[in-house]
Amino acid sequence: MTWAGSAGPSGSGGPSPSPPRPYLTLAGPVEAEIEAKRSRFRCRLERVDTEDAARAVVEAARREHWDARHHCSAFRIGPPPQVAQRSSDDGEPSGTAGAPILDALGGAGVSDVVAVVTRWFGGTLLGTGGLVRAYGDATRAALAAAPLVHRVTRRRLHATVDPVSAGRVEHALRGAGHLVETSYGESGTVLTVAVDPDDVDAVRAHLNAVTAGAAVVSTGDLRWVDRPLP
Secondary structure (H helix, E strand, O other): OOOEEEOOOOOOOOOOOOOOOOEEEEOOOEEEEEEEOOEEEEEEEEEOOOHHHHHHHHHHHHHHOOOOOEEEEEEEEOOOOOOEEEEEOOOOOOOOOHHHHHHHHHHHOEOOEEEEEEEEOOOOOOHHHHHHHHHHHHHHHHHHHOOEEEEEEEEEEEEEEOHHHHHHHHHHHHHOOOOEEEEEEOOEEEEEEEEOHHHHHHHHHHHHHHOOOOOEEEEEEEEEEEEEOO
């Protein structure tokens, strides 16, 4: 299997890359199948975070559906605008399979996703245009059935407070809609929340207000998390 396409920015030279943006990804795998002139096109979508993982999904489809003629594929990995993407025609005429699969993924705005479209030949040639439509339609059918989530960044804040005030502060944070992790250290109770990076200053101010400035707030790491669609 040969992948074609962009592996993403190299990170050397040029202007600084734009900050990553939220994006859509899969909550779980999904399959859909269409038929075109007796040829069957079954698309499987799975969530992946590396090219090796994407290759493994393709090889699994090849082993499972050993009787099929083609296992064409494409993947998109990483947050925009720095998405790595590749595609494979797997023996179909150049540009008739991998490219329309990749276009369908890009059109849906999903990333961290690999699509494998397995084709069973039905005896009738579809032509270039027919193949492009069939591979694209199979991918879009799977995307229409796919459970999706938002992938967003959250900054962790750690607030150290005295044990007597911890319950009140935790209640205030939960009341503001934050999920709170609690741990205990030598300096007091540590309450950790993950917040939108744009809300860090506001949450700091809220912590200072509810503790009369007694909370010791430190900034933690930035991480990606899944959030349900509205």
